[in-house]
Structure formats: C-alpha cells, structure tokens
Amino acid sequence: MSAVLRIAVQKTGRLAEDSLTLLKECGIELQTGKVALKSQAANFPLEVLFLRDNDIPAYVDDGVADIGIVGLNVLLERGKPLEIREKLGFGACRLAIAVPRDADYDSLDSLSGRRVATSHPRILAEFLKQHSVNAEIHELSGSVEIAPSIGLADAVCDLVSTGSTLISNGLVEIATVLRSEAVLIEGSSALEESKQAIQNELLVRMKAVKQARYTKYIMLNAPNESVQKIITLIPGAKSPSILPLAASGWSSIHSVVQEDDFWDVITALKAAGAEGILVLPIEKLVM
Ligand code: PRP
Secondary structure, eight states, rough: OOOOOOEEEEETTTHHHHHHHHHHHHTOOOOOOOOSSSSEEESSSSEEEOOOOGGGGHHHHHHHSSEEEEEHHHHHOOOOOOEEEESSOOOOOOOOOOOOETTTSSSSSGGSEEEESSOOOHHHHHHEEEEEEEEEEOOOOOOOTTGGGGSSSSSEEEEEESHHHHHHTTTEEEEEEEEEOOOEOOOOSSSOHHHHHHHHHHHHHHHHHHHHHHHHHEEEEGGGGGGHHHHHHHHOOSOOEEEEOOOOOOEEEEEEEGGGHHHHHHHHHTTTTTEEEEEEOOOOOOO
C-alpha cells in the first residue's frame, strides 16, 4: 500500500476554515461534510483528521497524526514541546489580560492578590512569574470574559482577535501575554522516507501559498533615467524585468513587492517618476 501522510486540523473553531482553505490552495481536493471526522484527499496522498484543537498536539505526539495545524497558544499551553515546522501566517490573535473598564486596578502590577480567569493557566502562570505578579489563577474552559461580571474573577486572560468580545463584556486590555498564529507541528519521531517525501512536497506548497499571500506582482512605466532608482525600490526576488516601451525613452518594469511595505513603496515609486502602476495578486510563489 502506498504511503499516506496524516494531518490533524481543527474540526471547528477559529482555525478550521482557514486550515481547509490552505490545503485547497495547495491544490488538495477534499470531500468534507458536517459530520466527517476524517477525509482522504482525492489527488494527493494525504488524510485529514478533524479534531478538537486541544487534542491535536497529543495526536501528533503519539504518532496518530504525522503533522497538525494548531494555534501556537494551544501548543504552548500543553507544555510538552513539539517541533514547529512552519508558521502558517493565518489565525493571528493575542492572549491578553483584560480588566473591567471601570476597575481601579488597570496595570499588571496591580493584579497582585487578585483572581484572573483563563483557559490558558500554564502560559499565564509563566507570564505572571516572569513579571513577579502574585495573582491567583482561576481556570475556566470557556466563556472566560464573563467571569468578572459574575464575580468569579477580577480580570481575565483570554484570546483576542477583533477585540469585540472584550468590548461587549465591558473589558479593556492591559497586557499582551502571547502573540499567536496557526503553526504546522510535527512529532519527535522521524517519519518513514515515503511519508517524509509527502511532507516535504506539502511544505513546498504551503510555503508557496504563504509567500503569495504576502507578495504582490507590480508593473509600472518609467522614464529610462528613473529605472536605476526604481530597481532599488522594487528589487524583487532576484531582480526586476525591464522591457522597452514603444514610446522612446520609457521602460516597463515588472517585479514583486511585499504586502507589508506596499504603500510606502508605491509612494516612493511615484516620487521616483513611475506612472501607470499596476498591482496584481499572486496565486503561488515558489522561491
Ligand atoms: C475566542 C476567545 C474569545 C473570542 C475573542 O473564542 O476565547 O472569546 O474568540 O475574539 P474577538 O476578539 O474577535 O471577539 P473562540 O471563538 O475561539 O472560542 P472559545 O470560546 O472556544 O475559545
């Protein structure tokens, strides 16, 4: 029987949809249904297990799944380290401490002697220790933000993404404990060669998808005397392509630009004399 790599992903929750989208963008076709707990890809040797996020590290550690997609927060909260193979660039959120909006204890130091509700007791305990804050940790498995309003705790430490859950519960952030995102994890034992080859191929695809998300294709026209300056602004993966335009004294320059720098680069390009700037999304980028 030919080898099949097993990957564990969240069945429901903040990473579930984006994990499946990533696999789809890697060209992997899956049949998924509301009740299916596993699915075999039609066109790639991959089986997907749909699990509760807290269970994913243990399944990977035990070798039931070869790799898994999980939030960094879940991985660290488990305590037992597992190899992070790749940061996946989605599911960004932060684990933050928040207090009631009108509380007179609104700094980290002022939490000493107070109760903090959280579903991340291990990470919080470490953070409080590092900052010499002697607070009591009250562990809850969910609905953490409600704890202060029902008298269960003075503060909370929970995941924040848009911040709307904190606002709707009358809470304000006072400290960031951890910045989290989705990560690809693998077990400590080496995979058999055929599975390792599948994992390597999957990683190449995941990196290509991730690169493409961060990068835009850019085309522009510029007078020839501006070309050297523009090349320094958009050096691209290796170097830009430069094509002569039909209009004499002008060139067309093609390159790639990082999403993070995008607006600064556009401003600088215009100042350098670029015209007709066209920016396109990239579907995949293999470096
Ligand atoms: C998380 C977290 C908060 C909420 C924050 O819950 O526990 O309740 O998201 O998101 P926001 O800042 O965008 O409002 P999640 O929906 O992941 O489910 P959980 O209750 O199982 O943790």
